[in-house]
Amino acid sequence: MTAERVCAESEISVSEARRVVLGGIPIAxxxxxxxxxxxxxxxxxxxxxxxxxGFVEDDAIECWAHGSRFSLTTGKPLNLPAYEPVPVFxxxxxxxDIFIDPTITKAN
Structure with a gap:
């Protein structure tokens, strides 16, 4: 799969997240x-x-339900209760324009 356009960069504000689904993979x-x-x-x-x-602060996003924060650069959880990383694309x-290839992830 090649990289797909998800939106214009100007469509996302600072400290904002948007859900997209590419190749059946939900991506923030x-x-x-x-x-x-x-x-x-x-x-x-x-x-x-x-x-x-969730809530974006600095270079992390926080799950609104349980409070786990994840690094946006590594996908690693920064606090409990989560202990498994999320993939980073x-x-x-x-x-x-923002392009993402959902088949290529960075190493955690």
Missing amino acids: VVKDSAGEVHAIGDTCTHGDISLSE TVEIIDG
Whole structure:
């Protein structure tokens, strides 16, 4: 599979997350507090909760249901109750558009 356009970068505000599904994989596209765009698995590893509905602060996203925070760069949980990482996907920004290939993940 090749990278797919998910949206324009300007459509996501700073400290905002948006859920997309590519190739059947739910992905949270997140613009962190510094304005950098990230893509991580959208399902909290502690429970079946969408991370894109959570809270973005600095370079982490917090699950609204149980409070686990995940690094947007590594996918690793930063606190309990989650202890398993979420996948992190490579993001390309081309001419102001965000592209993600759901078959390529970064090592956790």
